[in-house]
Amino acid sequence: MSGSFRNWIKVRFITGLFSTVPAIATAWLLWVFWNAIDDFFSPVYTQMIGRRIPGLGFLTALVIIFIMGLIARNVFGRRVLARIEMLFDHVPIFRSIYPSVKQLLESFSPQKRSSFKAVVLAEHPRKGEYVFGFVTSELLIETGEGKRAMVTVFVPTNNLYLGDVIVVPKEDTLPTGLTVEEGIRIILSAGTATPSRLPRERL
16 A cells, blocks of 8 residues: 555545544534433433333423523513522522523523623733633723723633633723624634634624
């Protein structure tokens, strides 16, 4: 077997590997997610029906999520959920975790897409090193020299779930021209989805 033919096989095998592994990994994660939810509800149906019906637990979870969405979309439902949250606020561990998780998830919800206002580059953790971040708010700080415009930037440090919140002068951030969805894609791809030129021009 010639070296050129071996190289031809190697290149196509590697290309196929990187083409199929993401799809297989995604399918596996969805399968694990499906089974985890299904296993959670299955004991109830096993006692009621006498046997396990695959997928019934997952469908139950979808129905519950849909019903919660219906409740949360009206005024009365929001009040009920607010009362429930107030009760849970008295649970020590729950009240420490729930607000942060809720706020993070709401940042990506269709109703609150403005939570992440822009994708920028900011110097962090030291001067000369730039990181991608999401502008979450703007504020004015009173200094001895007058007011100074600042921005709060969320910098993910563990995929998209954990990160640092930094406050920097607005003029010290560099605009990227990226949408929030594109910024999220860059973080989740470990930077491989970064365009070759920033800021990227919009058509």
